[in-house]
Structure formats: C-alpha cells, structure tokens
Amino acid sequence: HQILIAKRLIQEGNRTWNVLSQNGHQVLWRNAIFEVERQFLRISQSVNRSLSIQ
Incomplete structure (x- = not known):
C-alpha cells in the first residue's frame, strides 16, 4: 500500500x-507547500497525517 501511495x-x-x-516561472517553496500538503492529505486519504517540517 505504501508503494502505491508513493507512486x-x-x-x-x-x-x-x-x-x-x-x-x-520560478516557484517559491513557501508558496507551494500549501498545495503540496493538500495533495498529500488527499492522496493518503487521511486528515491526521501531514508532512513534517524539514
């Protein structure tokens, strides 16, 4: 299951x-992180998981 999520x-x-x-156009990380986080939560189908700050 984790491999499918990663793909x-x-x-x-x-x-x-x-x-x-x-x-x-160049994209600043601080502008992109919100969309990346939203996509991650949608794909992982979890409201409790999130990306770590690193």
Whole structure:
C-alpha cells in the first residue's frame, strides 16, 4: 500500500508542480507547500497525517 501511495504522490507532485510553475516561472517553496500538503492529505486519504517540517 505504501508503494502505491508513493507512486501516486510522485505523479500528483509532477502534475502539481507543472500547474504551479506555468510558463517556466520560478516557484517559491513557501508558496507551494500549501498545495503540496493538500495533495498529500488527499492522496493518503487521511486528515491526521501531514508532512513534517524539514
């Protein structure tokens, strides 16, 4: 199950990054983290899990 989640995170991460960095613009991490966190929670199907601050 964890491998499937990891694969899906990579796919969704690529899609999210492409949306955030449209037209080749640079994306600041502080602007992207909210969308990354939202996608992670959606994919992991958990409201209790979150990304660690590192």
